[in-house]
Amino acid sequence: MIRVVAALLLIWEPLNFAVGALTALPTIVYRGWLAATELAAHGVVAAVATSAALALWNTTSAAPRLASIAIVLSVARTIQATWWSALPSATVPGSQPLIVFLTILIGAISLTIVNRSKQFSQ
Numbered sequence: 500m501i502r503v504v505a506a507l508l509l510i511w512e513p514l515n516f517a518v519g520a521l522t523a524l525p526t527i528v529y530r531g532w533l534a535a536t537e538l539a540a541h542g543v544v545a546a547v548a549t550s551a552a553l554a555l556w557n558t559t560s561a562a563p564r565l566a567s568i569a570i571v572l573s574v575a576r577t578i579q580a581t582w583w584s585a586l587p588s589a590t591v592p593g594s595q596p597l598i599v600f601l602t603i604l605i606g607a608i609s610l611t612i613v614n615r616s617k618q619f620s621q
Contacts, residue, residue, distance in 0.1 A: 509552035
């Protein structure tokens, strides 16, 4: 199961950031510094998620802590982008509560898997 969490972190956040950057960059000048700051923060979350995924995949000693941070950042980024964003969004109006609920649920399951994994016990 730890490999599933690693794959989720390795694929979802960088792909989400890439799509967001491709849609936002052509209009970033019109959207202003707030959108540029938000896009940069999303890039940091993608970078942390990628490093956490690689740490989980390689079973390093820092992997559980780094993965926990990455999961919390990913959940926070999704909630922030769902409710308030200066970047373009394709969120259907009225679906925000469901998106937030599913994000928190997946994040909680992922945190449980990472923190209860026997691979990192010493």
